[in-house]
Amino acid sequence: MLAETVCSAVSAAGLGIAAITAYRKRFLAATRIAAYSLVPVGLVMTGVVQWVSGIVFKPSVWLGFGLLGVAWLLFMTTRAVERRTGGTRKERRAAAAAQRDAVAPAASAPSLGGGRAPAAQPAAQPAAKAKAQPAPAEDFSDIEAILKKHGI
Known part of the structure; x- marks a missing residue:
């Protein structure tokens, strides 16, 4: 009974404010x-x-509302802990x-080659040249270490 009386009083006050607003020629606001x-x-x-x-x-x-609040708090706590630790x-x-x-695995090795060998070179010379040059993987070992560090 008390709640109904309060609601009726609030409605009457609101309609009075709407009438004053309409008197001030603010009809859109008065209607709202x-x-x-x-x-x-x-x-x-x-x-x-x-x-x-x-x-x-x-x-x-x-x-019941308290239990729902506790359940929500537990869910949010477990999500926060899971995010912090990186999952299960x-x-x-x-x-x-x-x-x-x-x-x-072979894709991480650099695929740098010497290009085409000139046709005038003898066959024994490329083998000696390959031994003299450092392996291409050694040239990029620092870059490869950085990529491994970042998980790439």
Whole structure:
């Protein structure tokens, strides 16, 4: 009964403010205020206010909301911990295994070649030249170490 009286008083006050606003020739705002002020009376007439007031004054309902809050807090805490630690143990093991196993192990070796050998060179000279030159993988070892460090 008290809730219905309060809602009726709020609606009457809202309609009064809407009338003053309309008197000041702000009809669009007055219409909007009148619409908002009719909502509490509509809620009283549909029975929503009685239903809500019945829920609000029951201790079991408040305990239920408290349990929902605790459940939400537990979910959020586990998500925060999971993000901080990097996921579950299975996910970490799978990520570590994926880093160890390269998709194409030979693809990480640089594919730099000497290009075409001139036709006038004898066959023995390229073999001696290959021994004299350092391996292409040695040239890029520092770059390869950086890429491995970043997991690429």
